[in-house]
Amino acid sequence: MKSYKRQFIQFALEREVLRFGEFTLKSGRKSPYFFNAGLFNTGKDLALLGRFYAEALIDANLEYDVIFGPAYKGIPIVSATVVALSEHHNLEIPYCFNRKEAKDHGEGGNLVGSSIKDKRVMLVDDVITAGTAIRESMQILEDNHSKLSGVLISLDRQEKGRGELSAIQEIKHAYHCDVISIITLTDLIHYLEQDGKVDELSQVKAYRDQYGIK
Numbered sequence: 380m381k382s383y384k385r386q387f388i389q390f391a392l393e394r395e396v397l398r399f400g401e402f403t404l405k406s407g408r409k410s411p412y413f414f415n416a417g418l419f420n421t422g423k424d425l426a427l428l429g430r431f432y433a434e435a436l437i438d439a440n441l442e443y444d445v446i447f448g449p450a451y452k453g454i455p456i457v458s459a460t461v462v463a464l465s466e467h468h469n470l471e472i473p474y475c476f477n478r479k480e481a482k483d484h485g486e487g488g489n490l491v492g493s494s495i496k497d498k499r500v501m502l503v504d505d506v507i508t509a510g511t512a513i514r515e516s517m518q519i520l521e522d523n524h525s526k527l528s529g530v531l532i533s534l535d536r537q538e539k540g541r542g543e544l545s546a547i548q549e550i551k552h553a554y555h556c557d558v559i560s561i562i563t564l565t566d567l568i569h570y571l572e573q574d575g576k577v578d579e580l581s582q583v584k585a586y587r588d589q590y591g592i593k
């Protein structure tokens with residue numbers, strides 16, 4: 380496993396963003412682990428998170444005009460990412476996020492920040508499980524005639540979406556774009572193996588047997 384992946388897992392465990400237990404997912408699945416990006420909740424955490432995202436974007440070398448972070452957890456992620464791109468990579472990238480409920484006064488609408496109309500859009504979020512959230516975002520992009528350049532997330536849970544493919548594989552096929560992640564479930568399993576975390580490992584593996592992609 381590459382060292383930045385191990386660093387990211389340690390960072391997430393220290394901040395209790397990554398936890399083991401019993402969690403109900405948006406999809407209704409009961410998972411023995413959960414990634415709650417909302418617990419990257421200090422300036423220092425966000426600055427570091429932004430650097431991980433910015434570096435992953437630079438490595439991926441994709442072309443895009445604007446970065447979009449879906450509400451809610453995508454909002455601090457996109458903010459931290461563009462700050463890190465500016466401060467550490469000298470890149471000034473516009474960003475945008477949505478409101479979950481449209482605003483009917485003032486500037487109105489459901490998008491905040493830069494326009495995504497007719498633009499190539501890079502989407503950032505925390506996790507993709509069954510792909511519901513990302514499909515909601517795709518509707519926003521389609522309404523704005525935007526083209527999805529790629530998706531960057533913290534954790535690819537490598538779970539089946541609506542069929543046998545993972546939600547990420549479905550997105551790649553449907554939108555012809557790259558989906559990249561800082562870590563995957565496979566990385567997490569390697570980490571647990573290397574650190575001898577036997578109980579967590581057996582539960583995570585059992586969950587993978589039930590919902591993981593083959």
Ligand SMILES: O=P(O)(O)OC[C@H]1O[C@H](OP(=O)(O)OP(=O)(O)O)[C@H](O)[C@@H]1O
Pocket residue numbers: 405406449450451452453504505506507508509510511512513546
């Ligand atoms: O792939 P999915 O099955 O959709 O699950 C993953 C999504 O679920 C969570 O968001 P949620 O919609 O709970 O919103 P939040 O960002 O407001 O917490 C998470 O932040 C992902 O966006």
Ligand SMILES: O=C(O)c1cc(=O)[nH]c(=O)[nH]1
Pocket residue numbers: 403404405406412413414415416505506507508509
């Ligand atoms: O599938 C989800 O709802 C989900 C999984 C996860 O690990 N983290 C999260 O915020 N949501």
